[in-house]
Amino acid sequence: MSGPQGTQVAGGADFRPRVERLLTDILGLMGFPARLDLQDAADGSLSVALHFESGPPQGVEAGKRSQVLDSLQFLLNKMLHRPGVERRWVMLGAGGHPEPRPRREAAQAQASAPVATVAQVAAAAPAPPARTAPAPAAPPARAARGAQPAAQTPKAAAAQQVAAKGAETDERSVQCEEDAVLREAVRKLAEKSASLGRFYAFAAMKTEDRARVLRAVEGVGGVKVAAEGEGRNRRVVFTPAKPAPMPKRSMLPDDDEDDIDA
Structure with a gap:
């Protein structure tokens, strides 16, 4: 067509x-x-x-x-x-x-909707009431010597918990049971990465599984294995000491090759 x-x-x-x-x-x-x-x-x-x-x-x-x-x-x-x-x-x-x-027409209509300027909003808003001068605030009371600090508010505690969750966990310090099958497969992949010079990565894994992978490759030479990224993008990357280019026959066809339409 x-x-x-x-x-x-x-x-x-x-x-x-x-x-x-x-x-x-x-x-x-x-x-x-x-x-x-x-x-x-x-x-x-x-x-x-x-x-x-x-x-x-x-x-x-x-x-x-x-x-x-x-x-x-x-x-x-x-x-x-x-x-x-x-x-x-x-x-x-x-x-x-x-x-x-979502339909493109709806998104375009929302993007092209008229937006009121600051002057229009200010003109339509009612005039604010007259303000009286505020009374001077009393100086804060000094804490008595030896007094205990005030208890942390629930809002501050929740913010501290969110910040603590945002920090990525060091997988090498996570305690978990060893998986013999996973250990054998990971060590073979690490040896393959070192011998062929290929980069590999494990994505979408739990923290415990990443910890098992990092412990399994201990002692394998010629390759560096580390956890990278944050959140759902965190992954375990195998980096060979001597990278080698991939042969052309194993690469996927490019956008401009004719065999896609064959």
């Missing part, structure tokens, strides 16, 4: 087969094959429900957003939306179709 100005339309007859083929290939390379359910969304996008055949990847739950699905959705749309092609967004959901995005 072509648009009025000769540009190719992303929602043509071959759009769904391309989405299905690319998703099937990517999920197969990830080791998590899935049954795909495609349907047109109300906002004009293409909604895809991923029903994983042998269980979802780590950190992916049915009906919830995750970093894995967000990254996969970003990669898929980058591969589909080439220059000169009218864009049609693809939304992914685990175990079901994702929630529809």
Whole structure:
């Protein structure tokens, strides 16, 4: 299909087969094959429900957003939306179709709504009553020598708890039971990172699992393993001492390669 100005339309007859083929290939390379359910969304996008055949990847739950699905959705749309092609967004959901995005027309109408200026607001507001000069405040009473400090208010205590939660926990100081299977798999990955010069990372892990990973790689040479990031973006990164470039045959096709449309 072509648009009025000769540009190719992303929602043509071959759009769904391309989405299905690319998703099937990517999920197969990830080791998590899935049954795909495609349907047109109300906002004009293409909604895809991923029903994983042998269980979802780590950190992916049915009906919830995750970093894995967000990254996969970003990669898929980058591969589909080439220059000169009218864009049609693809939304992914685990175990079901994702929630529809807010309509662009409503967002544009809200953005273009008239905004009152400061002068208009000041003119419409009633005149404030006359104020009398406040009485001078009494000087604060000095605390008696040896007196106990005042008890902390609940609001101050809650703010202190929020600040304490914001600080990231040092995983190496977390006490947890050892997982023999996880330890063996992590050490093999660390040795592989050191021998091949590849970067690897574990995302969407609990604090206890990150602590197990950091303890498991102790003693493995040629690679540095550390926890990086904050909050839900915190991950464990494997950095080899001697990085090596990836061979071209193992890289995903670029946006401008012709084999995407083949």
